[in-house]
Amino acid sequence: MNEDYLITPWEVKGEIDYRRLIENFGLSIFKKLPEEFYKEILFRRKIIFAHRDIERIFNAIKNKEKFVMMTGLMPTGKFHLGHTLIVKQMIFYQKLGAKIYIAVADLEAYNTRKQSLEKSRKIAEEYIANYFALGLKEENCDIYFQSKRSKDSKKSNAYYSLQNLFARYVSFNELKSVYGEITPGKILSSLLQASDMIHPQLPEFEGQCPVVIPVGIDQDPHLRVARDIIQKIKNPKFIQISSTYNLFLPGLKGGKMSASDPYSYISLDDSEKVIEEKIYKHAFSGGKPTAEEQRKFGGDPDIDVCFQYLRMLLEENDEKLEEIFKDYKSGKMLTRELKDYTIKKIKFFLTEHRKKIKDAKKIAKKFI
Amino acid sequence: MNEDYLITPWEVKGEIDYRRLIENFGLSIFKKLPEEFYKEILFRRKIIFAHRDIERIFNAIKNKEKFVMMTGLMPTGKFHLGHTLIVKQMIFYQKLGAKIYIAVADLEAYNTRKQSLEKSRKIAEEYIANYFALGLKEENCDIYFQSKRSKDSKKSNAYYSLQNLFARYVSFNELKSVYGEITPGKILSSLLQASDMIHPQLPEFEGQCPVVIPVGIDQDPHLRVARDIIQKIKNPKFIQISSTYNLFLPGLKGGKMSASDPYSYISLDDSEKVIEEKIYKHAFSGGKPTAEEQRKFGGDPDIDVCFQYLRMLLEENDEKLEEIFKDYKSGKMLTRELKDYTIKKIKFFLTEHRKKIKDAKKIAKKFI
Numbered sequence: 001m002n003e004d005y006l007i008t009p010w011e012v013k014g015e016i017d018y019r020r021l022i023e024n025f026g027l028s029i030f031k032k033l034p035e036e037f038y039k040e041i042l043f044r045r046k047i048i049f050a051h052r053d054i055e056r057i058f059n060a061i062k063n064k065e066k067f068v069m070m071t072g073l074m075p076t077g078k079f080h081l082g083h084t085l086i087v088k089q090m091i092f093y094q095k096l097g098a099k100i101y102i103a104v105a106d107l108e109a110y111n112t113r114k115q116s117l118e119k120s121r122k123i124a125e126e127y128i129a130n131y132f133a134l135g136l137k138e139e140n141c142d143i144y145f146q147s148k149r150s151k152d153s154k155k156s157n158a159y160y161s162l163q164n165l166f167a168r169y170v171s172f173n174e175l176k177s178v179y180g181e182i183t184p185g186k187i188l189s190s191l192l193q194a195s196d197m198i199h200p201q202l203p204e205f206e207g208q209c210p211v212v213i214p215v216g217i218d219q220d221p222h223l224r225v226a227r228d229i230i231q232k233i234k235n236p237k238f239i240q241i242s243s244t245y246n247l248f249l250p251g252l253k254g255g256k257m258s259a260s261d262p263y264s265y266i267s268l269d270d271s272e273k274v275i276e277e278k279i280y281k282h283a284f285s286g287g288k289p290t291a292e293e294q295r296k297f298g299g300d301p302d303i304d305v306c307f308q309y310l311r312m313l314l315e316e317n318d319e320k321l322e323e324i325f326k327d328y329k330s331g332k333m334l335t336r337e338l339k340d341y342t343i344k345k346i347k348f349f350l351t352e353h354r355k356k357i358k359d360a361k362k363i364a365k366k367f368i
Numbered sequence: 369m370n371e372d373y374l375i376t377p378w379e380v381k382g383e384i385d386y387r388r389l390i391e392n393f394g395l396s397i398f399k400k401l402p403e404e405f406y407k408e409i410l411f412r413r414k415i416i417f418a419h420r421d422i423e424r425i426f427n428a429i430k431n432k433e434k435f436v437m438m439t440g441l442m443p444t445g446k447f448h449l450g451h452t453l454i455v456k457q458m459i460f461y462q463k464l465g466a467k468i469y470i471a472v473a474d475l476e477a478y479n480t481r482k483q484s485l486e487k488s489r490k491i492a493e494e495y496i497a498n499y500f501a502l503g504l505k506e507e508n509c510d511i512y513f514q515s516k517r518s519k520d521s522k523k524s525n526a527y528y529s530l531q532n533l534f535a536r537y538v539s540f541n542e543l544k545s546v547y548g549e550i551t552p553g554k555i556l557s558s559l560l561q562a563s564d565m566i567h568p569q570l571p572e573f574e575g576q577c578p579v580v581i582p583v584g585i586d587q588d589p590h591l592r593v594a595r596d597i598i599q600k601i602k603n604p605k606f607i608q609i610s611s612t613y614n615l616f617l618p619g620l621k622g623g624k625m626s627a628s629d630p631y632s633y634i635s636l637d638d639s640e641k642v643i644e645e646k647i648y649k650h651a652f653s654g655g656k657p658t659a660e661e662q663r664k665f666g667g668d669p670d671i672d673v674c675f676q677y678l679r680m681l682l683e684e685n686d687e688k689l690e691e692i693f694k695d696y697k698s699g700k701m702l703t704r705e706l707k708d709y710t711i712k713k714i715k716f717f718l719t720e721h722r723k724k725i726k727d728a729k730k731i732a733k734k735f736i
Contacts, residue, residue, distance in 0.1 A: 107532040114536070116603070147529040153521035160528035161515040164475040167556035168482070175552065184543065187552055188535040188559070235484070 018217070018247070022050050025220050027245060034058050040092055042085065042246065047312050048214070052223070053242040056210040061096050067210040068200045069093035070101040070241075072193065072219075075109055075123040077259020079130045081266045081346075082249040084313060089214040089246075091135045099206060100141045102131075103196040107146040111185030117147055125361075125368050130268055132360035133353050142205075143367040146192055158204040163188075163195040169232040170225060178221045194226040201238045212242045220245070250308050252282045266346065268353055275350075279306065279343050286328070287335030298331035299338075306342040314345040386585070386615070390418050393588050395613060402426050408460055410453065410614065415680050416582070420591070421610040424578040429464050435578040436568045437461035438469040438609075440561065440587075443477055443491040445627020447498045449634045449714075450617040452681060457582040457614075459503045467574060468509045470499075471564040475514040479553030485515055493729075493736050498636055500728035501721050510573075511735040514560055526572040531556075531563040537600040538593060546589045562594040569606045580610045588613065617680055618673050620650045636725075640715055647674065647711050654696070655703030666699035667706075674710040682713040 022029065027050035030043070037043045037058075060067040071086060094100050104127075106120035128143060149156040175182050175190065201208050213223065223243050230238045251257040251264030258264045263282050266275060286304030288294040301307040307328065315321045324341070327333035390397065395418035398411070405411045405426075428435040439454060462468050472495075474488035496511060517524040543550050543558065569576050581591065591611050598606045619625040619632030626632045631650050634643060654672030656662040669675040675696065683689045692709070695701035 107529065110533060111536045146532070148525045149521075149528075150525075151521050153517075153519050153524045156521045156524040156528070157516045157518075160517075160524070160531075161475065163528075164514070164556050164560060165478060167551075167553040168479045170552050172552065183535075184538050184540065184555055184559070185535040187555055188532050191552070191556070192532060 018049060021217055021220075025217075025224075027052060027220075028054075030054070034061070036061065036096060040088075041316060041318075042088060042092075042312075044318075045311060047085070048089075048244045048246045050245040051243060052227075053240055054212070054244060055242075056239070057212045057242050060210045064097070065209070066206060067098050067212065068101055068206055069098040070103075070197055070200055070211050070213050071215075072103045072105050072196060073124060073127050074105050075120040075127060076113060076115060077123075078262075078265065078267045078269075079127050080257060080259060080268065081309070081313070082251075082257035083127070083130070084134060084268075085246055085249055086214060087131050087134045087136065088313075089244075090131065093212065093214075094137060094140065098140075098212070099200075100136070100143075101196075101200050102128075102141065102143040103193075104128075104143070104145045105189075105193070105196075107192060108189040110147075111189050117145075121145070121368060125364055128367055129357060129361040129364035130353075132363045133356040138363050138366070141367075142200075146196070152204075155204050158202050159195055159199045162199050162202065163191045165233070166191045166194050166198075166229050169229045174228065175225070178224055190222060190225055193222045194229055197223070197226045197241055198230065198238055202236065208237065208239050210239055210242060212244065214244045214246065216248055217245050247312070249312055250284075250305050252278055252284065252305060254284045254303075254305065268350060268357075270350075272347055272350075275346055276343055279339050279346070283339065283342075285335045285339075287338070291334055291336075294334050295331045299328045299333075299335060301325050301328045304328070304335075304338065306338050309342055310345065314342065314349060386417060389585055389588075393585075393592070395420060395588075396422075398422070402429070404429065404464060408456075409684060409686075410456060410460075410680075412686075413679060415453070416457075416612045416614045418613040419611060420595075421608055422580070422612060424607070425580045425610050428578045432465070433577070434574060435466050435580065436469055436574055437466040438471075438565055438568055438579050438581050439583075440471045440473050440564060441492060441495055442473050443488040443495060444481060444483060445491075446630075446633065446635045446637075447495050448625060448627060448636065449677070449681065450619075450625035451495070451498070452502060452636075453614055453617055454582060455499050455502045455504065456681075457612075458499065461580065461582075462505060462508065466508075466580070467568075468504070468511075469564075469568050470496075470509065470511040471561075472496075472511070472513045473557075473561070473564075475560060476557040478515075479557050485513075489513070489736060493732055496735055497725060497729040497732035498721075500731045501724040506731050506734070509735075510568075514564070520572075523572050526570050527563055527567045530567050530570065531559045533601070534559045534562050534566075534597050537597045542596065543593070546592055558590060558593055561590045562597055565591070565594045565609055566598060566606055570604065576605065576607050578607055578610060580612065582612045582614065584616055585613050615680070618652075618676050620646055620652065620673060622652045622671075622673065634714065636718060636721055638718075640718075643714055643718075644711055647707050647714070651707065651710075653703045653707075655706070659702055659704075662702050663699045667696045667701075667703060669693050669696045672696070672703075672706065674706050677710055678713065682710065682717060 029050055033043055042048045057067060069090060071090060090100055104120065104124040106117050109115040109120050110117060132138065144150060149159045175187060179186060197213055200206050200211055215223065226241060230240050248256050253264060266278060284305045286300035288297055288299060310324065311321060324333065328338055397418055401411055410416045425435060437458060439458060458468055472488065472492040474485050477483040477488050478485060500506065512518060517527045543555060547554060565581055568574050568579055583591065594609060598608050616624050621632060634646060652673045654668035654670065656665055656667060678692065679689060692701065696706055
């Protein structure tokens with residue numbers, strides 16, 4: 001892999017060429033989707049664009065066998081619209097019968113971002129409340145902090161021991177080739193993440209079973225390390241993990257929606273006024289400079305941030321989306337109209353969400 | 369430090385020059401021993417020859433304040449006479465009021481010696497039984513396996529989190545300068561050992577208090593890493609750890625008594641016949657080739673392995689030891705006589721020990 005094109009969980013440099021990533025990382029594209037998956041726009045519209053070993057999950061669902069969906073949460077910055085992509089996937093798999101494991105990566109935040117455990121706890125509480133408000137059910141969920149795995153000591157001992165046992169199966173050269181520059185903090189984080197991903201299969205937890213880990217492409221290095229460990233470790237034995245890869249929801253100005261730049265994201269507690277300002281003034285548009293030009297030459301929905309929000313998240317109706325695509329491309333629909341429609345959709349989404357957030361906060365407290 | 373003179377916890381190369389180590393490692397020699405310490409031959413005879421920050425422990429004992437003695441056990445090979453030096457120190461500090469922490473380094477054995485946790489458990493059981501047979505009391509002892517810290521999940525979570533938090537405070541260069549060549553397994557082991565040494569001061573355990581860690585000189589690298597972390601970490605705060613350094617009990621052929629070479633050690637379950645054979649045939653002697661020469665020129669007790677066993681472990685009576693020293697050096701005492709006396713002492717020691725081992729095994733089972 002090129003130095004100027006390094007994707008690590010700690011930084012994403014340059015523009016992302018997904019086709020190239022699929023090749024470089026050895027991912028697979030979806031051949032045929034089971035009906036349940038096709039119903040979900042993230043799969044149908046290829047927002048989730050690649051996978052490793054997803055067949056194992058398709059089979060578990062088909063045969064009504066136990067399986068786990070595992071994900072992590074980096075407790076930094078505000079919870080924003082971009083985060084909802086992963087939450088949709090949690091809810092999706094939960095409805096299909098998965099046990100949901102969510103790791104709050106407070107030890108990783110401590111080691112790689114110098115953030116205190118106290119601050120991580122506060123931020124995580126907001127994130128988790130949002131999960132429940134968005135529709136995650138508290139039943140069949142195991143949400144935990146890396147620094148406090150469980151109230152059951154057998155589980156805690158098993159989880160942390162696994163991190164230590166894994167150290168025997170990785171070399172510096174492997175870690176360097178996967179992560180680029182490494183530090184002791186990154187090594188510990190990587191092995192603890194491997195334990196996050198693999199420990200659900202320990203006898204103290206679910207026992208051997210398929211585990212799916214939906215991620216953004218920047219998290220694949222962690223998955224490669226974990227997969228490699230599973231191949232090497234003989235006792236205990238684990239079923240190889242499955243993973244899927246979703247596009248990033250673009251930031252308002254294009255690029256990644258980043259929690260550290262408020263003008264790149266829409267927060268779920270932004271006021272209606274702030275949302276209007278962010279969309280009207282800051283959302284990158286595929287439209288032409290003037291209405292006349294737009295009418296004449298049409299806009300480019302593929303680079304228009306609002307259109308991407310509709311496609312990836314807000315517009316469930318394929319026919320409506322197609323209509324907007326055509327109208328915007330042909331010049332029948334102006335940028336202002338597209339922005340109006342997107343704002344209406346965001347407002348509706350947030351109004352629904354706000355009705356639920358108060359109760360959700362109470363549920364979240366139970367997990368803190 | 370010279371490459372040909374590298375002391376790491378994983379190998380001891382070449383002969384050991386203790387004076388040079390004291391200088392290189394920045395250890396202190398004992399200025400004045402409190403009476404309780406002077407009574408113990410290990411201190412009085414300078415078998416424990418150096419320390420770091422021992423004053424803190426002297427003060428705690430003087431002021432009857434809480435303190436901890438922490439030690440680790442590498443569960444490999446047979447329990448032998450050389451191991452009793454550390455057990456004597458456990459018992460010594462326990463009588464002085466210390467809470468005793470003993471870590472079974474099964475995760476370290478897994479990562480640095482590729483030994484399974486099951487095998488470590490078996491060997492540790494034998495070691496721990498020997499501790500109790502030698503006089504350790506089960507009260508006020510916290511004996512644990514690194515892979516299963518506690519039945520109290522708060523304690524387990526705190527212990528393992530500490531290992532992870534520590535990663536932020538060490539760099540590769542530091543670890544390399546302390547350990548020489550490093551691997552991910554050694555890094556994890558080093559940080560877990562740091563947690564072993566420091567976690568007794570967590571609020572979930574004893575809270576801030578002085579901790580003394582008696583070691584052989586080969587373990588000092590771990591101590592330097594732990595001390596450095598304590599200096600850097602601000603939250604939680606820890607009192608700097610104290611440590612003492614003892615000579616190694618020499619092997620039968622000289623050098624280190626090594627659990628991997630049966631003709632270097634005397635095991636506590638060697639039969640009387642085996643002991644006689646080992647001492648008469650294999651124990652390195654400071655005597656002359658013939659009785660005539662010995663009578664004429666005298667022997668050298670300083671290099672005589674039997675004399676060292678008497679000095680370091682078996683002969684509590686200073687006057688008797690002095691008499692043997694003089695008689696052996698002058699030629700009045702022959703090698704055979706010194707060996708006879710040593711065998712008598714070992715047999716007495718083991719006879720006493722064997723009376724207690726059966727009950728001790730029962731107590732050990734409680735800790736497994």
